Amino acid sequence: GQNIDQPTEMTATEGAIVQINCTYQTSGFNGLFWYQQHAGEAPTFLSYNVLDGLEEKGRFSSFLSRSKGYSYLLLKELQMKDSASYLCAVMDSNYQLIWGAGTKLIIKP
């Protein structure tokens, strides 16, 4: 079966760096997405990786290793507004998105 694994919850300190991991087993691969979702709100797009390597976008970076079935989202200079759930999703060979359960990130002052 197809599976996406992420930690359920993580805690970090304001101003620090945090890495949220995502491992996947899917039927084929057509890209990996990260979305941010604040409680009770809509998910919003953060990043898309289809080739191996690191994609940097301001304070957020996303890394992909297709051979390892692994990605991470790196958040730098954490701010209180970064407290949210982070959703990892993989597009399989049929262009269907498979979603992880999300990682709830708690930022402490």
Place this chain on the structure above:
Amino acid sequence: DGGITQSPKYLFRKEGQNVTLSCEQNLNHDAMYWYRQDPGQGLRLIYYSQIVNDFQKGDIAEGYSVSREKKESFPLTVTSAQKNPTAFYLCASSWGLSGANVLTFGAGSRLTVL
């Protein structure tokens, strides 16, 4: 501003009643989707549509129905046949089913069955 509007934001239903959730987009996107989100689980696809007057079942379509009579609109009906309908429902749209298929989501509708 372009976006997706879902209504109502909160909805309460008695058992045995059908309810319809509205989803309207002004992004000129071809594809639209309905997802269900439950605590501790990933988003699960209910239905999706790539073009007007055509739609496909997702992973959990039983107990739900949709229509796509206009490009902008993709309403979801939760029927009495859905055994556990209490959930957060998200509508989304995108340009199509290509690889870099970035979804734009609505704010969601929270349905509670009393």
